Amino acid sequence: MGAIWSLLGYPDTGRTDDPDPVTELTSRDRYLIKSSYQAVRKTPTDSGVALLNLYFKNHPEAKQLFPFKDVPDSELSQNKRYQAHCNSVIYGFSAVVDAIDDPDILVPILAKLGETHVPRKVTKELFMQLRDTIIELFSSFMKPEEMDAWKKTLKVAFDVITGAMK
């Protein structure tokens, strides 16, 4: 039925009774993730700066792992190297959102994120703290229904990321 509504020009907002066997996300969850993420994707550098500024405010020790660790907080948002990194992080999120309907691609993308961060001394705890910061930031502009889908998605995504960190 959803496909018919789509053909008629109505958005297919998904079902709530069809959890994916791997991620347990319903098509409604996945619809909410993709639609609410559009605002984040539109301005990747600004979104990434907002996220990492909040992350470093909550967890200043995380900043010490980065090449821009000595840039004062008051100058960080204008630093081009920092902006470039923030932009890459949002592109990383975009790859996750774009693969949300295809667990065969999604799981390896997430596992790779975990693996590539181990040599950078990123711990599981730092990842979980980033997850909480994403929830804090997104809650400031997304609807409760969208946040429910994000909390569910971030739980499974970060479990896969940290599970791949040996």
Ligand code: HEM
């Ligand atoms: C799901 C969340 C994350 C995403 C999507 C992400 C994405 C990225 C990307 C795209 C890069 C640069 C490309 C590369 O070399 O692979 C990178 C590098 C890096 N990330 Fe993450 N990251 C995440 C979480 C974290 C966390 C929690 C930390 C902890 C502080 C962290 C610390 C670093 C560091 C230190 C680098 C190297 C930076 C450099 O040398 O320039 N990342 N990350």
